[in-house]
Amino acid sequence: MGMADEIYGKLVTEILDEGIWDKDQNVRTTWSDCSPAYTKSLISKQMQFDNSEVPILTTKRVPWKSAIHELLWFYVKRTSDCSYLDENNVKIWKEWTNGQNNIGKAYGYQLGKPIMLKGQITNQVHNLVAELINNPASRRHVVSLWNIDDLDQMELYPCVWNNQWLVKQGTLHLVVNARSNDIGLGNPFNVFQYYVLQRMVAQVTGYKLGTLTLNLNDVHIYERHIDSLKEQIQRTPFLAPELWINPEIKNIDDFTINDFRLMNYEYHPSINMEIAI
Template identity: 65%
Template sequence: MSKYDQIYKELVENIIDNGVWDRDQTVRTKWADGSLAYTKSVISKQIVFDNTEVPILTTKKVAWKTAIHELLWFYVHRTSDVTYLREHNVKIWEEWTMSDDTIGKAYGYQLGKEIYTGEYETVRENGLLTYEPVVTNQVHNLIEELKKNPASRRHIISLWNIDDLHLMSLYPCVWHNQWLVKEGKLHLVVGIRSNDMALGNPFNVFQYYVLQRMIAQVTGYDVGTLTFNINDCHVYERHIEPLKEQLNRTPLNPPTLWINPEVKNFDDFTIDDFKLLDYVHHPSIKMEVAI
């Protein structure tokens, strides 16, 4: 029986039974028909996985390839241009795509944005020597620092750039993550400001498990724990009945994730380097997306 299914069931039932409504407020999110999309929430919940099994729900089908495509788009391609998604028939960002075919300066843009290391390199051009600042990006910097300085408690990726928020079509929900190396194991802590339990959480949990495996593989560490700190943990009003149906299903055994062990360079990962073996699940449950 899947451990994640049990963790998920307890958390969602807690929200449905004990959560607080936001019906007294004018909320931002709406349904396709224009109605306000109200939620029931609990504040500040933590879920921890020991990573002895793949954390993917079995009480419904999770589109795992779509989840990995989104992850690759963010962390490997490091762009907010939706071309990669469209090439792979992934439509989950269409509602937030702007007229320039991007989601603005969000997610992948922040990961690919040049950052300065504070170091300089000597460049010889036309017989002249100059000193040029060394630039990198958040992903490459994380990998390099994990290799060079594993004891650091500063291995952090931030997607929340306050200067660029007004240029994002959607503010990041998963807004930062921190990596810690202890006794040769790579632990990951993920911070989420707002988590839609019906549609967002199943994707996020599986994606960051995959990312943790990828980073561990290219840095040479074993995989440690995976922790999610969720600030506003909620279910949408129109998701409650479908979720009740899902939670009444009997969890099944978790699958196995195969990642191509030949990949040593993070940027070389493609969708073909992942296989989810023996993924047995209950049918999908249709749930409307709040925009």
């Protein structure tokens, strides 16, 4: 049984059993028919993976290539322009893409934005890699996507907004913080993506792979996802697959989709869940 399915199933069950409805509030999100997209949620839950296996769900198919493409768009391309996604037929951002075919000053823009640190122009990704190599004991290895000065120019405020990296005894640990996490659609993407990113950064910095922790502040299930998730968590999980990453890549900017292969990925059929906007 895959560890990701077990951890995910327990969290889904806890939200269904103990979650709090927001039907007393004027919620921002809506369905395509313009009706309110209500959620059942828990406050401040944590998912932790020891990374002894790939944390990807098998109780439904997770489109892993699209997940990696989005990750590469953020952390390697470092842009909010959606051309890269278009070229690779990734449509997950279509609902938030503006007339200029970008998502404003969000996500990749913040990662690629030039910053002055220690007298040199760099960006958050290059600075992270350099500091992990040169100053591993620091507790300041933080990447932030939440820039209050740019929020009104973002098509969507970042949900996963911050991550912190910690090096202990030659092992690289990653803590990911999310202000909001949609357990049905967003969470399976996020868990797998940040595992892949952790593998990438560990490879280019030379550290062993440590734990992956996700702190989820408002973790929720949309009302129209409840029946689908009840069905999903009743399925018997398969064994976790293996992820091959090209060991020849030593620079974070050199990764492409061709440097990743998910092997022996066995999964149950996809489950349709409507996107709340």
